[in-house]
Amino acid sequence: MRNYTTQMDAARKGIITPEMETVARKEYRTPEEIRDLVAKGQVAICANRLHGKLDPNGVGSMLRTKINVNLGVSRDCKDYDVEMQKVMAAVNMGADAIMDLSSHGNTQPFRRKLTSECPAMIGTVPVYDSVIHYQRDLATLTAKDFIDVVRLHAEDGVDFVTLHCGITRRTIDQIKKHKRKMNIVSRGGSLVFAWMCMTGEENPFFEYYDEILDICREYDVTISLGDASRPGCLADAGDVCQIEELVRLGELTKRAWEKDVQVMVEGPGHVPLDQIEANMKIQQTVCMGAPFYVLGPLVTDIAPGYDHITSAIGGAVAAASGAAFLCYVTPAEHLALPNLEDVKQGIIASKIAAHAADIAKKIPHARDIDDRMADARRVLDWDRQWECALDPGTARSIRDDRAPEHDDTCSMCGKFCAVRSMNKALNGEYIDIL
Ligand code: SF4
Incomplete structure (x- = not known):
């Protein structure tokens, strides 16, 4: 019977959990070092207490850079068996995390299969699943519906959830006034934005954040604070929409830590190469060293078919400058649901980026x-x-x-x-x- 709620709660009580011991062994650190980093929020061990098959890993800028693989069915590609083959291939190729982004059919059996069979960290984006779960149009969903899906995913053993808590009604005016080239390109962020526009209500993930924290605390689900306003093209990088949301993500990080809930903070997007390092430093400062999880960053907009390369270039610089977790990008990015070969190419590119950064950061034994x-x-x-x-x-x-x-x-x-x-x-x- 464990006498703590989350890994962060344990760390703050001075307890070294079995997960911390595993992470310490993998990272050539002492369990005490890992415990202290978890207590400060600088390392997240995404480990839902119900994910029995998990082989735990730590996410933090001073540890080996981790990579995530996005998978899941869509309306156009809905074969769950094919998706499960991709999951196991991804794990064998070295994926540290799998995000199930399924957006079609009954998603729960696949999600439960992942948390019962897959040793990698499992992440989801509950707002995608809300429409699918209730089989109702977005505008008819209530704030409670969204929060109930967060609970459902926590009960299914998901280790981390991406929640777009950082945009508010104020963001609607900002996006309209600012006239970004690409508006919002985050799928979850666009759904939250659309829901706010249609219902006239505040972002439920922001308004009911305390209730979400209670759920995450109960199951030890790490919150991955989504960056709805991440730049979707080079021209939008570092604009007021991105930075204003980032400041709110910093405030939300602090509130989560007050309840011993572990946090990762998501980041851009498309960013010119010369701006990446500054972006990472600002993010780390504003979010007090919380692990930073980046998609890319893609360093040019003109290479569809090769965006695993554009993102690996940005990912290497980002990780060397402080990002802890790279979300892979495949050659199919911006074009189609990735097939098995795209998944492989995306993983290899991300692993090269992560490994190059680990050498530059002098991660113990990386070289x-x-x-x-x-x-x-x-x-x-x-x-x-x-x-x-x-x-x-x-x-x-x-x-x-x-x-x-x-x-x-x-x-x-x-x-x-x-x-x-x-x-x-x-x-x-x-x-x-x-
Ligand atoms: S130096 Fe030798 S091993 Fe290297 S590319 Fe030439 S033939 Fe191949």
């Missing part, structure tokens, strides 16, 4: 595998190179497809192989090139 790879490359040991590779299957198949004449080279340079020449030269051997 060890790179050093092992260099050792394997120096002696042209291909099997050991596959062991170090992020995607060994792809690496091996490229080499096999264009096999060299001599096994101690690759078909890029053949006998002009610099590695081979240097090894032979340093061993005093004759170097045959022709």
Whole structure:
């Protein structure tokens, strides 16, 4: 019988939970260090007390950068079995979290399957599910309906929920006056905005925030404070809509911590490369070091089909500058629901970004595998190179497809192989090139 509510409550009571011990082991930290970071809100261990299969992870800028994979069915692609295959493939490829963004059919069995079978952190966006759950149009839903869906997701074992608590009725005027190029591009944010416009009422996730905190405290659900006004194009980055919401997210972070509820804060969006570092510093300051969860940021708007790359460039800079959690972006971003290959490409791109940032941040042992790879490359040991590779299957198949004449080279340079020449030269051997 646990004598604490949330991980943060335990930490503040001086208790080291089994989850903190697991995180400490994975991160090469002491359990006491992790406990103290959780107590301050600088690390979130998203671990719903009902998610029995969870392999816990910590999210914080001083820990290994985590990556999230968005999945879930839509009206146009509604096969839950296919979606479950993507989930397990994503976990095998190293996803730390899965966000179920399903927006069609009966979502509960899939959500429960995730929390009963998947070891990754599970996140949802309850406002999407509200329309689906009640099978009623958005305008007919009440504030209580929305809050009840938050409770339903907490009871289903979800570890973190994205809630767009930071926009208010004031945001409606601001968006109209400010004339952003892309208005609101957050799906959940646009639903909350539309509901406020149609009903004339205040944002229920803002107005009833204390009730939401009580639910999150009861089940230890981490709130991921959604950034409804995140910039959806470079021109909107850092504008008054984004910054005004961020200030409110800082206030909401403080209120959550007062109830021992763990918080992550979501961030942009599309941001020019030279603005990313400043964005991260402002976010960390305003939100008092709460873990920062970014989508991208995408550093250019003109690469549909390649947005896993535009986001990996931004994600690496963001994580090196303090972001703790990267939401993957696939080549299908802005175009379609990702298929299995898109999911794979998105995960690999995010993992490269996260790993590059971890090396730059000097996360303990982050670079060890790179050093092992260099050792394997120096002696042209291909099997050991596959062991170090992020995607060994792809690496091996490229080499096999264009096999060299001599096994101690690759078909890029053949006998002009610099590695081979240097090894032979340093061993005093004759170097045959022709
Ligand atoms: S052949 Fe060229 S590319 Fe291939 S391992 Fe040698 S130096 Fe590297």
